[in-house]
Amino acid sequence: MREGNKIVTNRNLNLNSLLFVLLITLKVIFPQKTIAIHFYGSVETKIQRDSLNNYIYSEVLSQSTLEKRDISLFDIKNKISQIFIIDINIFPLKFLNEDEIPENQQYNIYINNNLLNYDDFVYFYNIVMSFPYLIENINECKYLKIFRIIDIFKFKNDKLFIDFIRYMLASVVFNLVDLEKWNVFSKTKNVYLVNDAISKKVILEFFRLYFIDNRTSNKIRDISRILESIKLYKFVIINTKEDFLYIYNDILQEILKIHKNIKSFQKIFNTIFKIHIFKRLLLFKINYNCKYNCLLDLCLFKNCDEIFLLECLNTEILIQKIYEFRKFIPLKTLSIIDSKFTIKDEISWFETLNVEKFYYVVSKYNSVTKFSKFGPESPLCNIFYKFKEQIYNKENESNIYNRDSDCPCYDQNTRIDLKCHQEKSKIERLINIKFPFQEFVYMEVTNSFIKFSFYLMNYKEFQNITIEFSYTNLKDFNLKKSEILNYREIYTNIEILTNIVTMRIYNSILNDIFLSKVLLFPSLKRLFISKSEIIFSNEKVEFDRNYKIESFCCNESRVNNKKCVFDFIYKLDALKEFEISCYTQITNIFEPKFYDENLIMINVTNLKYSVKYYNNDYTPFYSIFPNLLHFDFSFECPEGTLYNIFFKKNFVYLRSLTFNDITVGIKDANALKDLRNLTLLYFNENCKFTEISFCNLFDSNNSYLLEELRFPNMEYTYCDLQFLMRLKFLKKIYVHGFINKNNIIFLLKVFSSGVKITIKNVFQFKNQIVEGFGLAAI
Incomplete structure (x- = not known):
């Protein structure tokens, strides 16, 4: 019996030893990284510098910003009331700075109790840790509390964060009994407003929850069409930096379809907009009809202060209905831009509107x-x-x-x-x-x-x-220099000159004296010279520094002294966009022997260089543009051009790169290996790959941030597909064609989900797609 007990004891000791070794091993494999959240009282104390790893949130809720402070004189005993420790290895949401935390170290965050108290955070933590189980008994206070904490901590906008938002919304949508009890305090003063950026994500995921197609719902986020339409009007009334909710006509159409099929949808949708309040709305290409009335009655329109209507139809009826559902509460700002009316005399109707500011373009x-x-x-x-x-x-x-x-x-x-x-x-x-x-x-x-x-x-x-x-x-x-320099005092005398923002010169002759006057225009932002001739005299003309011109384009223009034209360009201190386009050697102003490499154009972020290649040309050295973000390069360039431009060159900030009409060959191997921050790479359809694979332009040992790729008609190797699979941020691929039609099957199978693939003339490859995926794929 004793021997039996001894055996059991030995077994237990062996098991405990094994568990101990396992725990030690796991701790080595997964080193602990923790964040300690310290909740302290509201009394302010002067804090000395200690470590940038210690953050204190601002007490002003509306700012929700981090302030870097020191805690060497922080009276911990008197101030800190409670501490909550988070193991970030198991916490699903990612803090913005958690990658900077050293292994086996603790990161401290100090939060005033007036901003967030301990009990509220414990509730939030338990909700996050129970993810993906739905939240029971959620009410408007708990919902708002969760999003308030999300706003405070500014978690990373990754897939888990988006999934958590969707899970929150699902808890509301599938809990209609509790939703009926919600008493959203939209009219109460000093209610916390969820950040607009977070609210847009919520609306986007709400639409996806109801299976609104991605192309339609993504228009809330992708506003490129709207920005293109309003760029002419930015000087007037629209500040694109402001947070607008952009609403397209097809978005309203999709919402109407859901409303027709799901009775509870409008109540849920309206409740969401009672909490996620947007003060500024931009309605784009809305063609009003009476079916929209049920949507105009939403809190979305009742809570907003500013409405912009861009390229809308039946405009006065749309505005009248919005006012009726608002019970004629006046808007702070109403802007009507490039829109159509059903009435002939819209001016008399304008005079009936109750609005603080009214703009009509x-x-x-x-x-x-x-x-x-x-x-x-x-x-x-x-x-x-x-x-x-x-x-x-x-x-x-x-x-x-x-x-x-x-x-x-x-x-x-x-x-x-x-x-x-x-x-x-x-x-x-x-x-x-x-x-x-x-x-x-x-x-x-x-x-x-x-x-x-x-x-x-x-x-x-x-x-x-x-x-x-x-x-x-x-x-x-x-153009009298003395008047221009003092134009604010004598504005009425030179009103036209001081409001010229764009100058275009076509098929003309201009000299250095005229160019010197161009630099004096006080509001000029864009200068465009096309198919013209620039003549510099023997007597040197002094150019003043210009701090206004942001964009300069020289297209197919001849210069008699290319060194002097760079003397002019170097005076454009505010230049951000630089475009050179020429189809003959004589019109290429960008020749290396004429510019000084020691002079840096530090503000240029966009370069478009469309210059035809000629034998014995020296590829320009682009070190004078150290901060390029966007580079568009063409054309008729031979193999080796990419290598000459990009290999071991300083393009550390480059984000987008577009190639037109170039040949890529074996001489270009590793040409793009250092462009690790590149997010968009386009090879347009007139580009050619010869005796080289796409992946050979890069270093397979490096990680890249590529999100969008455009390929010409080319063949894909196994190594190419392996390289593409390792691009963890890849979202879109556009393919002009396939030399080997069977490549289409491999490409589509590799990216069966998560990456959007667009194929030009896809029906040319119908047989291959049907063979690989069946008729449903077409």
């Missing part, structure tokens, strides 16, 4: 009223005479000539036309309107050689003027 495609004669009785005579005084004046008559003759482009008898994109009957009424209203009308002032296009606010103030010269010989420009 008339469509450029409205009916055009043309003026050629301007008597004192003309409503636009004041505009005409400003151009006569400031541009078409006697001084400039001797500066601007016809390119093909020695005749001035105009004199005092030259006919000047003014086109106003507004009906003639409305112009005078809008000039005299007294309603708190700002209207922007598109206008053009032209003669045969010079054109001005601009918006005029309330027929008084010029906005966003573009000046274009065509077939001219530009010798000088009447």
